[in-house]
Amino acid sequence: MNLAISEFSRSVTAEIYKLKRTPILWISIIGGMTSAIIVFLMFLILIDEFVNFNQTPWAEYYQICHGLLTNFLLVPYIVLASSTIIQAEHNSNAWKYLYALPLNKSSVYFSKMLVTIALIAMALAIFWVASLMGGYIIGYFRPEYEFLDYSAAPFRWLSVIFHTFIASLGVAALQYWFNIRWKNYIIPISIGLLGFIFAVLVVGEDRIALYFPYCYPMHIAEKMDYAKTFDVANPMTMGISKAEWNSLIVFAVFSVIGFYEQKIRNVK
Amino acid sequence: MPSHPFVIQVQDLEFSYTAKQQILNKLNLSVPESSIYGFLGANGAGKSTTIRSILGLLKPQAGKISLFGMEQQSANRMPILRKVGALIEDPSLYKHLSGYDNLKIACKYLNLPTSRIGEVLELVNLEKNSRKISKEYSTGMKQRLGLAIALLPDPDLLILDEPTNGLDPTGIIEIRNILKHLHEQGKTIFLSSHLLSEIEKIATQVGIVKDGKTVFQGAIEDLENLRKKNFAVNIVASNSSEIAGKLNGKYPSKILGSENMQIYLDEREALPVLINDLVTMGARLYEVSPQRDNLEELFIDLTTNQA
Secondary structure, eight states: OHHHHHHHHHHHHHHHHHTTTOTHHHHHHHHHHHHHHHHHHHHHHSHHHHOOTTSOHHHHHHHHHHHHIIIIIHHHHHHHHHHHHHHHHHHTTHHHHHTTSSSOHHHHHHHHHHHHHHHHHHHHHHHHHHHHHHHHHHHHHOGGGOGGGSOOOHHHHHHHHHHHHHHHHHHHHHHHHHHHHOSSTHHHHHHHHHHHHHHHHHTTOHHHHTTOGGGHHHHHHHHOOHHHHTOTTSOOOOOOOHHHHHHHHHHHHHHHHHHHHHHHOOOO | OOOOSEEEEEEEEEEESSSSOEEEEEEEEEEETTOEEEEEEOTTSSHHHHHHHHTTSSOOSEEEEEETTEEOSGGGHHHHHTTEEEEESSOOOOTTSBHHHHHHHHHHHHTOOTHHHHHHHHHTTOGGGTTSBGGGSOHHHHHHHHHHHHHTTOOSEEEEESTTTTOOHHHHHHHHHHHHHHHHTTOEEEEEESOHHHHHTTOSEEEEEETTEEEEEEEHHHHHHHHHTOEEEEEEETTHHHHHHHHTTTSOEEEOSSSEEEEEESSGGGHHHHHHHHHHTTOOEEEEEEOOOSHHHHHHIIIIIOO
């Protein structure tokens, strides 16, 4: 058991090392920050249309942040990030090398998956920090909107982002599998982007949205009552939603299918 | 260390991707310990498929593969792979990283100290360029880096698939010298190539594969002896078909065209006797040309003409 853990952690460090000099780290950092800056500017320009007085302005602000994140950025980011990471192995002809090493195939498969998911988590964490800072900056320069008079509820906002992360694991596992499966990156990227466009169209329709993994992150935003969530006077009542459960099921099922397929595959 | 007479033993190996196309057809190999085994075959003969099967990357439909006396199956996969270093066709390099970084990644996977990196870099003569991005390496340098990665765990068996492919003569000589050096250290080297001239300069054992079958296997000297017995002469005579009938039984022969035929002799010394016999038989000879006298011809013969 200890050996297996040591092997897995060594594989993870090897995966992290491979990110050196790749654009993916910067894409995640800059992507997380830029999206927060976009919301910040948009909010600053259109602030009168958003803010209702005598209640927390943070709820409106976070709603815009979350909407932008889930409706425009998150799924395309997952599609591109997983392609970038996994295609590096295809481009290096690395599978034949990796699978001829004295390592369990599960270490190779799941360490890379963990690093891909960690990058998604990192981008979301950066977005969390940057959007919080954005809110405070607005509060400082436009005190009349009372950002600084209300609690920013940073951990509630983090919790919302965490739930969004859970809802995106299904897409992450699907895209990971597609990228490992197809050497030609056009295929996984096309499936991912078509899935995203379709998700935007059907997210309002629960009968479809709850069974279509690309919808899950948007579905969280669709169903959320921001005024209630960010009203610190109310106790926090955010359980795991149907979309999140489905996302976890998709994640588990397709991780296992993907790994099994790798395990029995002939490495050409 | 327990010793096995054969480091690699392959018996009746069969592999196909589709039912129509059989890539390996009852292939057999026996690689003695501490040998340099040259695995020869034309492109598409099944060399890479054999190597990938030996490494457990492909699952053969039938046959048995053993390494170090252990059968290649999932229970033995790890103990086998711990003793093997492999370089399969184009080296698997992360081209955005330096040679050193590529070796460092391999060290992490294999749980080796980074001090090993300097040792293998010295062995393949890449110390000076180790910090350069591997994308900028020449083909020869990439190949040597691939070899360095294969050598990192100090394996007992080195499996190299066409390591000199695409290299210039200097690069080929460099790789050859490295392999000779490793052989002197007692390592078993299994090396595939489609160039006999390359194998005969270095190998102690040879296996020749054609259409997924082993057509020759033995020491390099055995191949030399076989060559002596396979001395071919091309004959051009206006009445060649008539002569072919008369030759029947005395000399093995093959009709190549209306006036051309090929006759096989055990050795070069039998040629004057043959010419004498042909004249006696009434052959109107225009040309008698012994075939180029080297292993290359035999190799082509073994891999193209054998039924």
